[in-house]
Amino acid sequence: MAENVFLRIGEAARHSGVSAANIRFYEKQGLLPAAQRQDNAYRSYSSADVHRLRFIRMCRAMDMSLHEVRTLLDLNWDSPQDCRAATATVADHLGHVRQRLAELQLLEQELSALHQRCNGDGSARCALISALHRHAEEDSWQQLEKDAAAKRHV
Numbered sequence: 001m002a003e004n005v006f007l008r009i010g011e012a013a014r015h016s017g018v019s020a021a022n023i024r025f026y027e028k029q030g031l032l033p034a035a036q037r038q039d040n041a042y043r044s045y046s047s048a049d050v051h052r053l054r055f056i057r058m059c060r061a062m063d064m065s066l067h068e069v070r071t072l073l074d075l076n077w078d079s080p081q082d083c084r085a086a087t088a089t090v091a092d093h094l095g096h097v098r099q100r101l102a103e104l105q106l107l108e109q110e111l112s113a114l115h116q117r118c119n120g121d122g123s124a125r126c127a128l129i130s131a132l133h134r135h136a137e138e139d140s141w142q143q144l145e146k147d148a149a150a151k152r153h154v
Contacts, residue, residue: 005047012045016053029066031056031073064093
C-alpha cells in the first residue's frame with residue numbers, strides 16, 4: 001500500500017483484516033488515533049493506520065488484552081528500556097496463557113468425565129443430563145464460576 005494513500009473504513013477493514021465495527025471500537029478505546037475526516041465526513045485511514053490495525057489484530061489473535069496491546073503500541077522500537085517493557089508484557093501474557101491452559105485442561109477432564117457418564121443409548125434417563133442438573137444445584141459450581149471470572153484475562 002502506498003504511503004500517501006488514504007482509505008475509507010471499508011477499504012481499511014479489507015486491507016487490515018479488522019472489521020469496520022472493530023476499527024470504530026479501537027478508535028474509541030484509544031488504540032487507533034481518531035481517523036481523519038474527508039470533506040464528506042467519511043473516515044480516512046493511512047497506510048500507517050492499516051499497519052497499526054494489523055498489529056492490533058495480530059496481538060488480539062494471540063489473546064492479548066486491550067491493555068497489553070495498548071502497552072505494546074505505546075513502546076518505541078529503538079529504546080532498550082521499551083524493549084525490556086515489551087519483553088515483560090509478553091512474559092506476563094505468557095503466564096496468563098499458561099494459566100488458561102491449566103484451566104482448560106481441568107475443563108477437559110470435567111467434560112470427559114461427564115461424557116463418559118452416558119453413551120447416548122437412549123436410556124430412560126440420561127446420566128449426563130442428570131449429572132449436569134446435580135452440578136447446577138451445588139454451590140461449589142457457583143464459587144468455581146466466580147473464581148474463573150476473577151482470573152479471566154481479557
